[in-house]
Structures are given as C-alpha cells and as structure tokens.
Amino acid sequence: MREKTWLTVLFVVFMWFAFSYGQEMQAISLPKPQTSGGKPLMETLSLRKSAREFSSEELPLQTLSNLLWAAFGINRPESGKRTAPSAVNWQEIDIYVATSSGVYLYDAKTNQLKPVVSGDQRSAFGRQSFVRTAPVVLAYVADFSRMGKASPGDKEFYSAVDTGFISQNVYLFCASAGLNTVVLGIVDRNTLATTLGLKPEQKIILTQPVGYPPKR
C-alpha cells in the first residue's frame, strides 16, 4: 500500500515534469518579420511616448516578430549587422522575452524564441503591477564576455548606451504600431538574474513591457 502510494507520487511528479517540459520548452519559430511599412518616421517620432497602462490582449506572433526585428534584428544579412549599433559591433545585448507562458531568448539569426524558463515570470521583470498585465515584457541583458578586453567601466558604459539604441527602436515600433510601452530601470536584478539563470558575466540593463493600450 505504501509502496503503491509512493509509485503514484513518483508517477505524478514524472508526468508533471514531462508535461511541463513538453508543453513549455520548445523553441518558437517566428514568422518572417515584415521589414517594410509602418508610419512615416517623423510621424512616428511625433507619437513617441512612455505609457504605463496595458491591455492583457496577446500580441499576434507576426507583431512580436516585427517588434523584435525592429528592436535588434539583422537588417544586413550579408554581414549579420543589426537595426541598432553596438560598440565595436560586439552585439553584446540579448533580448529576453517574457509572456504569460514563459521566458524566451530572441535569436535574431534563426528568428526564433529559444526557451529559457517556463511559467509566468513577468512579475520578476519589474515592480509595478502593469508589468504583470502587459502580454510581453522584454529584458535587455548584456553579456560582458562578448566585450573583449574592454575595462569594467567601459563594459558598464557601452552596454548601457547600446541598450538605449535598442530600446528606442522598441519605442518607435510601438508608436508606429499603436502599442504602449515604457522602459523600466528599477528592477530587482538579483531576482530576475536568478529567474533567468544568468551567468555572472551577464548583466540585466533594463526591462520594457509592451502591449496594446487598455480598452476604454
């Protein structure tokens, strides 16, 4: 009887892991980004703003693909260069993407979201309640190991500037696509680093929720 109970518990635990793993931990192939269209640049700049309210409505996968390409996608496939510059072309910033189902890493080369951790982790991406409402929350994470022989101070400085370039692309994409967004500097970086399983040489720079404006 006892043995049977234990076997049942083991079976349930096994199935739970298998199910979670099977359900959550698959790479998502994004649709090809639409690299033309959008509002004219000067109108987009006119509409650029920070907004802290979000509908929980999901973003279509095509919109998410366009957003990530705009942020830091490859715009010159022959050289692998990106929509935002980076010091010495280090390309040291990674974009983590949190949704209600898990956290993924944007792979610009394969245009995929690679699984990082399952489950709704959005609350680790910022202190404000709207971070848990926005359907997508980005985290910009620098990998200092890609920054060569730069001094620690230079790594801090350039990873901050390089994140600004990318984050502004997100702002402008949102302005063009009718989405709300705001960049967040006050983040519990230790908690989020643990959630994402970061290496010591990875540093969380900023986070940025994205979503539709709330319905009126």
Next chain:
Amino acid sequence: MREKTWLTVLFVVFMWFAFSYGQEMQAISLPKPQTSGGKPLMETLSLRKSAREFSSEELPLQTLSNLLWAAFGINRPESGKRTAPSAVNWQEIDIYVATSSGVYLYDAKTNQLKPVVSGDQRSAFGRQSFVRTAPVVLAYVADFSRMGKASPGDKEFYSAVDTGFISQNVYLFCASAGLNTVVLGIVDRNTLATTLGLKPEQKIILTQPVGYPPKR
C-alpha cells in the same frame, strides 16, 4: 608716429573682436521642424547603419532643424516632453552642434542654436579625420545637476542609456533622409570639455558626426 601705429593696432584689434563677435556669436533661429513625412519606419530600420565617410556639403538649415527635433525635440508641447525618453523625465542630455563656423547648443524650447564658441572646433569632437569633414558633429553632454538625488553610479548609467535613445533617433533620421552618421565613443573628453567650457557636473557622453555620403 609711434602713437599712430599703436592706435592703428588697437583699432584693428578692436575691429577684429567686434567683427568676430558680431559674426559668430549670434543665436540661430531654426526653421520650424517638419514633423511629418520621412520613410516608413520599418524601411528606415532596414536602412539603419553606421557610415564613416562624409561629403563636406553643408546641411540645409531645415534639415538641421528636422535632425535636432528628431533627436530630442519637443513632441508634446503641452508637457514639454521629447522624442526620446529620459529617466525620471530629467531631460539631462544637451546636444552641442559643431559646424565649420562654431559650436552651438540646441535649445529645443525656442528651436534655436545658442552660441557656445566660435571657429571650427570639429577636430575636438573625435580623433578620426572624417570628424573634420562632416558638416555637423553632435556632442551629447549630460548635466548631472539635473539628475536630482540619484547616486553617482545611477547618473553614469542613466545618462548613458538616455544618450542611446537620442543617438538612435539620429541614426534613424539619417537613414530616412539619406545622410551618413556614426556614433563615436572614443573622444578626448578633457579637451572637448575645455573647448565647450563645460561645468564640472557636465559629462560628455558621445559624439556623432552627420553629413551627406561622399560624392562618387
């Protein structure tokens, strides 16, 4: 005879000062920026790149006005908010504008270039020779005194990120308008601070030349 020579020298020196001052040190009122038009955002992002070659051809004043408005102009006059975000809305980044005739400070509120120092100072804005060819070289300068009670580390961090937002706007404006640009991190900041007459609480973040591609 000697007295007459001295009087002549004094007169020439006086006229030179009067002429230089009169010629160089006046504020330039920029034409109203054109806040609509430009290439569609996604095409602009497709064209975003760093380019290190410049024609010495001057930018029309309208283009310069559009460029500076795109960079960090006021896009919501009712609140004074800007085309790029800044931490806590400190708006701590100033844009200095070097041309062959002098250096000016962009005043977004009055849409003017305020005189800072006369003469061609572009060589102080970067080490590469193309910095002396580009008709316009921007310098992004943080005024830490506007950043409230932030810690020194936070002032460094946020002023770097906030410059990234602005610099990306310049990149995208250039991509839309057919201009070349590249952001520069290696700048002799002490020399440039002296040239600009900066206060100790002002920090030069980056510089960015802008101009037409060289004629082929």
